[in-house]
Amino acid sequence: MEKTKERIYVCHTFYNVYVTLLKEFNLPKEKQGQAEIALSTLSTDFTGLKEQLEKSGVFAKVHTFVEKRDTEFPQLAKYKKSHNNVVWHMINRIIYTKKFPKLMEPYIDIDFREYKDIYVYCDWDPIGHYLSYKKIYYHALEDGLDCLKNLDGARYENRGHFEIKAWLAAKNIIFMQNGYGKYCLDMEINDRSCLKYDFHKYIEVPRKPLELNLNEEQKKIITKIFIPDVDELMRELGDKADAGCMLYLTQPQPWDEEIRKKMCDDVIREYSDGCHVVIKPHPRETIDYAALRPDCTVLKGKFPIEVLNFLPGIHFKRAVSFVTTAMDTMDFVDEKINLGFSYWDRYEPKENHTYNEII
Numbered sequence: 001m002e003k004t005k006e007r008i009y010v011c012h013t014f015y016n017v018y019v020t021l022l023k024e025f026n027l028p029k030e031k032q033g034q035a036e037i038a039l040s041t042l043s044t045d046f047t048g049l050k051e052q053l054e055k056s057g058v059f060a061k062v063h064t065f066v067e068k069r070d071t072e073f074p075q076l077a078k079y080k081k082s083h084n085n086v087v088w089h090m091i092n093r094i095i096y097t098k099k100f101p102k103l104m105e106p107y108i109d110i111d112f113r114e115y116k117d118i119y120v121y122c123d124w125d126p127i128g129h130y131l132s133y134k135k136i137y138y139h140a141l142e143d144g145l146d147c148l149k150n151l152d153g154a155r156y157e158n159r160g161h162f163e164i165k166a167w168l169a170a171k172n173i174i175f176m177q178n179g180y181g182k183y184c185l186d187m188e189i190n191d192r193s194c195l196k197y198d199f200h201k202y203i204e205v206p207r208k209p210l211e212l213n214l215n216e217e218q219k220k221i222i223t224k225i226f227i228p229d230v231d232e233l234m235r236e237l238g239d240k241a242d243a244g245c246m247l248y249l250t251q252p253q254p255w256d257e258e259i260r261k262k263m264c265d266d267v268i269r270e271y272s273d274g275c276h277v278v279i280k281p282h283p284r285e286t287i288d289y290a291a292l293r294p295d296c297t298v299l300k301g302k303f304p305i306e307v308l309n310f311l312p313g314i315h316f317k318r319a320v321s322f323v324t325t326a327m328d329t330m331d332f333v334d335e336k337i338n339l340g341f342s343y344w345d346r347y348e349p350k351e352n353h354t355y356n357e358i359i
Helices: 014-025 049-056 074-079 086-107 126-133 153-157 162-170 207-212 216-226 230-240 257-271 305-310 325-329 340-344
Strands: 005-011 036-040 061-065 115-121 138-141 184-189 202-204 246-249 277-280 316-321 333-338
Touching: 005 014, 014 036, 014 049, 014 115, 014 207, 014 216, 014 305, 036 049, 049 061, 049 216, 074 086, 086 126, 115 126, 126 138, 207 325, 216 305, 246 257, 257 316, 305 325, 325 333
Parallel strands: 005 036, 005 115, 036 061, 115 138, 138 184, 184 202, 246 277, 246 316, 316 333
Antiparallel strands: none
16 A cells, blocks of 8 residues: 555653654655644543644644553453463464454544554554554654663563563564564664663654753643643633742652552652642542642642743742652753652652562
8 A cells, every 4th residue: 555644643641742842843855744643542642632733723733532441342351361381371462463453443533554664652452452453653752751671561560471472562563662562663762772672663852952952932832732821821820830939840650549549748848848749630530639739739630740841930939759760851940859769758658659670
């Protein structure tokens, strides 16, 4: 089939869209405006973002992309059962690799064969299985900034007999994420130096230089896409976003909301030092922090924290989170505190979150 379209990005999070915008604005002028973008509804509610992207004119077309989890197909459950017999386990996995994307195929309304280049964030989601099943080559991109530093998903999920599984994935007999599949051409990462396990398909493309290359008009476009009413946000912050305030960045983990509420209260008590606290909920957060902490300012809307770099006058004395790699990109904070997994250990068993140590 003739490839008549230039490229498409499959995005699963607001941050994925942010990086995609950086990549597009760093292309030569004559190549801009040719890309398409697909917003996957699998794990993120992109309410309003599709319309804002269409208004921006950055992309030739904006798709809403439906993926189906394997749990929506009960007939697959028997192939996912754990077995002590490695041969039996691998046979089931080989069958699963063929059946899952075949069941998902009727829901895919984008013909990926038309594109010269396909860029996929989170290729462990169904799209990676599907493209490999259809023998369509693609480029993978890391999901979050330096995300492999905290969770090397390919090695964590395949930590038993990893080398054998990687060989099978390279032959497209089973599927593995993060570049190990046969039809994944390469995987873009931000910083190779932070990796414990390197891989020849990894390509280092630092994100900060892409941001620094933006001109003022491009910054305004990105800001408008994610925060349609910037003036309202500035009024919301008022004089609170100054050097005397603390910014708390929440995360959608641990999965237990009560634990996350306790973590929030503890962090504010231990690190606010009497400062007024501004809470930036993660785009996938489910807790109503305005109700939980009415004494704090809770930012409305869903947007990557990096966008605040483009808003003049915003400044915080301190920013606190747990393992938020985006902290390093924030130019509007004096003191950045990433509490790390050792703090997280207070609230749940260590093995629930120290994935790379388990590898």
